[in-house]
Amino acid sequence: MKIELKKASEVIRNALSMERHLLLESEAMALMAMIGISVPTFQLATSIEEAQKIADALGYPIVLKVVSPDIIHKSDVGGVKLDIADSDQISEKFKEIQESIKEKAPNARFSGIIVHKMVPSSTEVVIGGVRDRQFGPAVMFGLGGIFVELLKDTSFRIAPVTKDDALEMVQEIRGYPLLDGYRGSPKLDVEAILDAIVRISELIEAIKEIDQIDLNPIMVYQSGLVAVSARIILPHTKESER
Numbered sequence: 001m002k003i004e005l006k007k008a009s010e011v012i013r014n015a016l017s018m019e020r021h022l023l024l025e026s027e028a029m030a031l032m033a034m035i036g037i038s039v040p041t042f043q044l045a046t047s048i049e050e051a052q053k054i055a056d057a058l059g060y061p062i063v064l065k066v067v068s069p070d071i072i073h074k075s076d077v078g079g080v081k082l083d084i085a086d087s088d089q090i091s092e093k094f095k096e097i098q099e100s101i102k103e104k105a106p107n108a109r110f111s112g113i114i115v116h117k118m119v120p121s122s123t124e125v126v127i128g129g130v131r132d133r134q135f136g137p138a139v140m141f142g143l144g145g146i147f148v149e150l151l152k153d154t155s156f157r158i159a160p161v162t163k164d165d166a167l168e169m170v171q172e173i174r175g176y177p178l179l180d181g182y183r184g185s186p187k188l189d190v191e192a193i194l195d196a197i198v199r200i201s202e203l204i205e206a207i208k209e210i211d212q213i214d215l216n217p218i219m220v221y222q223s224g225l226v227a228v229s230a231r232i233i234l235p236h237t238k239e240s241e242r
Contacts (some may be wrong), residue, residue: 042116060123124217161201
């Protein structure tokens with residue numbers, strides 16, 4: 001799939017025109033789809049009734065995630081609810097998110113709640129991008145989820161990153177055997193990882209207004225992958241919730 005850089009640029013410019021320096025996650029996920037990286041099918045709900053209608057159409061189990069221009073780390077403020085089994089739980093968890101935000105981030109603006117179907121668990125990886133003042137845009141790869149902070153098992157390359165560069169990045173992390181069929185486990189789709197790394201490299205190199213990209217976690221399967229969470233930071237963002 002060709003990267004739709006023009007559409008991606010429009011999303012960035014729209015956010016900056018509103019003096020926002022953090023894309024809403026709904027915007028970031030839509031942008032990932034524009035550049036050919038798979039994300040869960042999702043919709044944005046602003047009420048319990050709307051969330052229930054979306055969830056019923058998507059099918060359970062469901063994930064709810066708060067959307068706010070003022071909240072970077074959703075889990076820290078109780079803004080993520082996983083494995084929701086039915087419509088009654090949608091109502092319960094929606095209210096829990098709202099109450100937790102009021103308590104832990106009282107000044108945060110509420111833009112709605114992302115509703116998406118929970119994807120199957122698998123090995124998690126992270127792909128990121130950062131614009132370094134000295135070296136310019138760079139791309140990062142590593143094991144995802146809690147492991148990215150716990151093990152710090154990551155690799156970096158300066159953009160542009162070729163497919164060969166991406167393969168080196170993947171193979172040089174200590175956790176590579178987990179992707180390559182460790183102790184009889186199935187081999188995962190490394191080609192899909194390489195493709196995603198190259199696409200992130202092209203994106204951060206082409207759109208100068210992007211300061212940071214963080215796709216974590218990305219679930220990698222025997223065939224394909226899905227970026228479950230996406231964060232895109234534009235210049236001058238304060239790295240804290242209000």
